Amino acid sequence: MASITLDHLAHAYRPNPQGPQDYALKEINHVWRQGGAYALLGPSGCGKTTLLNIISGLVIPTNGRILFDGRDVTHLPTEARNIAQVFQFPVVYDTMTVRQNLAFPLKNRGVPREDIDRRVEEIAGRLDMSAVLDRKAQNLTADAKQKISLGRGLVRSDVAAILFDEPLTVIDPHLKWQLRSSLKELHRSLDLTMIYVTHDQTEALTFADTVVVMHDGAVVQTGTPEELFVRPAHTFVGHFIGSPGMNVLPASVEGRTAHVGGAGGVAIQLARGYSALPAGARIELGVRPEFAQLAPAGAGVPVVVKRIDDLGRTRIARIEIAGHPASALVPEGVHLNGDQAGLMLDPQQIHIYADGALVAGQGGA
Known part of the structure; x- marks a missing residue:
């Protein structure tokens, strides 16, 4: 668990950027508190996935630093940051059972068997997967496989942060509300820092305590769902949030x-x-x-x-x-x-x- 500090963070994919127009992520300064539930919200190409990949270590920023609990991790690889990441599409071991998939991150870290069993049962119950724990992953639907991915991200209690990159894309609409609610309940009970990337305002506003709205590589407003709705700091926020928008x-x-x-x-x-x-x-x-x-x-x-x-x-x-x-x-x-x-x-x-x-x-x- 960690607070995350973004210190003059900016990134350009092209060499020798000359101005703001060359940056996919324009300068951002912010501190995300330990245990917070954050959503990065905006349309495709706004910079939210770039920011998430900088936090995870998949991208090294052009400018600035990122700190976990005051420790500079800017140039550390992903495995040295103690984070879990859930991607847009399922990442599972098809030949393993659901139980083995969920246990894998804990087994790799030498967690005692009884603790693994208890934690796997807890997470499976929260995601409504107890009935399929002993089934092979390859025989499950895309929905169920993505729930395994979510579970593997949530099963560790010692992570600095859990990063979700549009994790409900492949989930059937009638299951999305259930999974969003489950994630929210898990966040409250586990006290983990969670960062959730989405272009779907409903997902962002129902999951997050704090929403970071991004547009054209910049953060245009950070606030609670109520603040974004009642007092949009930018016309883009007013347009993007609400149906119909402002x-x-x-x-x-x-x-x-x-x-x-x-x-x-x-x-x-x-x-x-x-x-x-x-x-x-x-x-x-x-x-x-x-x-x-x-x-x-x-x-x-x-x-x-x-x-x-x-x-x-x-x-x-x-x-x-x-x-x-x-x-x-x-x-x-x-x-x-x-x-x-x-x-x-x-x-x-x-x-x-x-x-x-x-x-x-x-x-x-």
Whole structure:
């Protein structure tokens, strides 16, 4: 078990990088506490697997250091870092039984037989594999084989960290929730540092205590799932997290009023004032659909309804605000005549961004 310090860490796959554009992983400084559950979240190519491979020792960073409990491990090989890693696709010994596969990492380290048996039974039970412990791995489904991979990563209690690289890719959708819950329970009981790479926001937000959102090789926000949802620090975070994502509209701002659509557009009242926005910056207004509710025409901000999607427990309206597409909730009992409607916005949940970055307003809550 270890805390992990990323000290001015950056990596470029090409030689002689000249600037940020040449780095697959732009400079990051962070300390991940011992026993934390972290998710590296972002689209393909954002740098999350590069960062995971630096932590595991598969990649040596171009710049900076990585420390486990203050010990510099930057140039140490994987086997010297005392970590376990679970990959996207199953890595198992087909000719061994499930029991032998799970026991293998412990047997290699000379753990007493009775301790091995107890630990294997515990992990197999947590992953719902007790019934197949004595079956050969080659006769199992891809789902079951990946559960063996997960179990082999979890069976050691002495590791500095367990790294998961999109481990549920081959798992059937109906089993994913069960396995995420099992991993979360194991994390709570084992007090291990776990780092989970995924492009799936549901996996990240249900597994992790702290989510690291990455975009274009950089960390754009680190926070709890609630912080990422309620106060996105960057428009990318707002877009990427949530379904649908945050509405982001080009705007001009004067004090506590935002104008969308220019002179012939609409005015939106803000909870905070913005008196010193950067000159020449791209200014945008962000509000999540959960804080934007459709109403009959004449109430709130005028909008045009393009369609309404019934999602079962909720309805989402696809609308236009001064010609710009957006999404909003349709409250139960609201009925519309034609395509004209109003939009009720929660001013406390409206954010202003300059060149994608959140701007702190003055006054208000």
